[in-house]
Amino acid sequence: MTATHTDTDTAVAHFRFFALEVLRTRRLGHSFLRVTFGGESLAGFRSGGYDQSLSLFLPPPHREHTALPSTDEDTWFGAWRAMPEAERPVMRSYTVREQRRTSEGVDEVDIDFVLHGDASPASAWAGRAVTGRRILAIGPAVARNKSVRFLPPADTDLILMYADETALPAAAAILDRLPSAARVTAWFEVPHEDDRLPLDTRADAHITWVVRGAGAGRERTARLPEVVRSAEPPACAAPYAWIAGESGTIRAVRRHLVGERGVDRRRVRFTGYWRLGASEEELLAEAYAGRAPSEDPSAEL
Numbered sequence: 001m002t003a004t005h006t007d008t009d010t011a012v013a014h015f016r017f018f019a020l021e022v023l024r025t026r027r028l029g030h031s032f033l034r035v036t037f038g039g040e041s042l043a044g045f046r047s048g049g050y051d052q053s054l055s056l057f058l059p060p061p062h063r064e065h066t067a068l069p070s071t072d073e074d075t076w077f078g079a080w081r082a083m084p085e086a087e088r089p090v091m092r093s094y095t096v097r098e099q100r101r102t103s104e105g106v107d108e109v110d111i112d113f114v115l116h117g118d119a120s121p122a123s124a125w126a127g128r129a130v131t132g133r134r135i136l137a138i139g140p141a142v143a144r145n146k147s148v149r150f151l152p153p154a155d156t157d158l159i160l161m162y163a164d165e166t167a168l169p170a171a172a173a174i175l176d177r178l179p180s181a182a183r184v185t186a187w188f189e190v191p192h193e194d195d196r197l198p199l200d201t202r203a204d205a206h207i208t209w210v211v212r213g214a215g216a217g218r219e220r221t222a223r224l225p226e227v228v229r230s231a232e233p234p235a236c237a238a239p240y241a242w243i244a245g246e247s248g249t250i251r252a253v254r255r256h257l258v259g260e261r262g263v264d265r266r267r268v269r270f271t272g273y274w275r276l277g278a279s280e281e282e283l284l285a286e287a288y289a290g291r292a293p294s295e296d297p298s299a300e301l
Contacts, residue, residue, distance in 0.1 A: 014140060014141060014142050014145045014146075015138050015139060015140055015141060015145065015147075016044075016073070016138065016139075016141050017041075017071040017076070017136055017137070017138055018039065018041045018042060018044075018045055018054075018136070018137045018138075018139050019039050019040075019041045019134065019136060020037035020038070020039045020041075020042070020056075020109070020134065020135050020136070020137055021037060021038055021039050021132065021133070021134045022035060022036075022037060022129050022130065022131055022132060022133040022134075022135075023036045023037060023038045023108065023131060024036050024131060025126075025129055025130075028112065028197055029190075029192070029194045029195040029196075029197055030191075030192040030193075030194045030195050031114050031115055031116070031165055031190065031191055031192060031195045032112055032113070032114060032115065032165075032168075032169075032195065032197065033112070033113045033115050033126050033127070033129075034097065034110055034111070034112050034113075035110070035111050035112075035113060035126060035129050036108055036109070036110050037108065037109045037110075037111065037135075038106055038107060038108050038109075039107070040107075042099075042107035042108070042109060043107055044141055045099065045107065045109065045139055045140065045141070046140050046141055046142050046143045046145075047096045047099040047109075047139075047140060047143065048140060048143040048144060048145055048147075048148040049096075049143075049148070049173065049176075049177050050148050050149075050150040050170075050173060050174050050177055051095055051148060051149050051150045051170035051171075051173060051174060051242075051244070051271075052095065052096040052140065052145075052147055052148050052173070053093050053094065053095055053096070053147045053170075054093070054094060054096060054137050054138060054139035054140065054147070055091050055092070055093050055094075055137060055138045055139075056091070056092050056093075056094055056111070056122075056135060056136075056137050057080075057089040057090070057091050057135055057136045057137065057138075058089055058090050058091075058092065058121060058122060058125045058135055059089050059125070059135065060086060060087060060088070060089065060090075061124065061125075063087075064133060064134075065133060065134040065135070066089045066134060066135040066136045067089075068080055068083075068089065068136060069082075069083065071136070089135075089136070090121040090122065092121070092122045094111050094112075094113070094122075094169075095111070095112070095167075095169045095170040095173060096109055096110075096111070096139075096173065097110040097111060097112045097169045097172065097173055098110045098173065098176070111169075112168075112169035112172075113126035114165050114166055115127055149242075149269055149271060150170075150174050150242050150269065151269070152240040152242075153238070153240060153267065155238045156238055156239070156240040156267075157183065157236045157237055157238050157239070158183050158184075158185065158233060158234060158236035158238075158239045158240070159178070159182060159183065159184045159185070159186075159203075159239070159240055159241075159242065160184075160185055160186070160233065160239055160240070160241040160242070160243075160257065160263070161174070161184060161185070161186035161187070161188075161241070161242050161243070162186070162187045162188075162189075162224070162228065162241075162242075162243040162244070162245065162250065162253050163186075163187075163188050163189070163243070163244050163245055164188075164189040164190070164244075164245030164246055164249065164273075165189065165190050165191060165195060165245075166244075166245055166246075166273040166274055167244035167245045167271070167273050168188055168190065168195075168197070170244060171186065171188060171199075171242075171244070172197065172199050174242065175199050175200070175201035175203060175205060176200060176201065178201055178202065178203035178205075179202060179203065180202040180203065180204070181203075182202075182203040182204065182205075183203065183204045183205075183234065183236075184201070184203050184204065184205035184206065184207075185205075185206050185231070185233040185234065186205060186206070186207045186208065187207075187208045187210060187224070187227060187228055187231070188207060188208070188209055188210065189210045189211075189212055189224060189245065189249075190209065190210070190211055190212070191211070191212060191213060192211065193211055195211075196209045196211070208227070208231065210224065210227055212224075224249050224252070224253065225249075225252040225253050225255075225256045228253055228256055228257075229256055229260065238267070239263050239267065240267045240268075240269075241254075241257050241263055241267065241268040241269065241270075242269045242270075243257075243268070243269070243270045243271075244270065244271040244272075244273055245272075245273055245274075246272070246273070246274055246275065246276055247272030247273075247274065247275040247276075248275065248276055250270045250271070250272060251270070251272075253270075254268055254270045
């Protein structure tokens with residue numbers, strides 16, 4: 001008997017390495033830069049859309065392109081970790097803002113970066129990205145994969161969303177794909193007025209922009225849940241919440257939704273993209289603790 005394979009039980013790994021080349025960049029707002037990547041290997045890239053993530057390997061500042069000693073499924077992690085720190089590419093998780101094939105048959109992927117100077121390796125790399133620079137990424141080879149986290153139940157009659165600037169590209173990608181029948185109430189937090197990006201959606205979406213200012217620190221964890229608490233979303237029977245951003249803030253928003261608004265905790269999807277006071281390297285080490293090298297490496301930073 002010949003086995004029949006589906007998208008989720010195929011022998012091909014759900015995630016694999018892809019070689020990406022910078023095709024162009026475009027500034028979207030004060031804090032956002034879109035980098036468009038191409039590459040022949042993208043013909044095998046299968047983004048599931050919504051908040052699909054992938055892991056980028058960005059070269060150290062003194063290197064133009066990313067190089068890894070191994071891209072083998074079973075050995076890459078150990079080989080990457082064994083590299084001298086000065087030569088080791090940094091790994092960061094980002095959302096696929098959009099994937100497409102152009103009329104000329106070119107496969108492209110857009111990644112939106114938050115810029116804050118040289119405060120982080122990813123921001124520093126993106127700010128200097130030019131056409132022709134090459135990096136490596138681990139991304140989806142099948143569309144149905146566990147790095148797509150936006151999974152509203154079929155009976156959802158209201159989608160609640162919260163995102164800060166680090167999660168705004170994922171929120172925008174979600175809105176892009178929602179049908180006209182979807183109802184959305186969203187709060188998007190950004191540091192600058194001109195970071196309120198145009199967001200296309202067919203959904204019936206009510207979006208509140210919260211401009212906190214660039215210097216806000218610990219007070220954001222207290223302020224944003226108050227903004228959500230004071231809002232009056234439309235009546236609904238089966239809400240689904242997707243909240244992502246700074247870990248302390250989203251925990252507070254989740255506590256409000258579950259404890260004060262009575263949203264079933266099983267219908268709340270929350271993801272910490274970063275944590276105030278913790279470096280990206282510290283969070284990455286936590287994310288990898290106990291993880292098998294062959295697993296999906298997307299660290300929720």
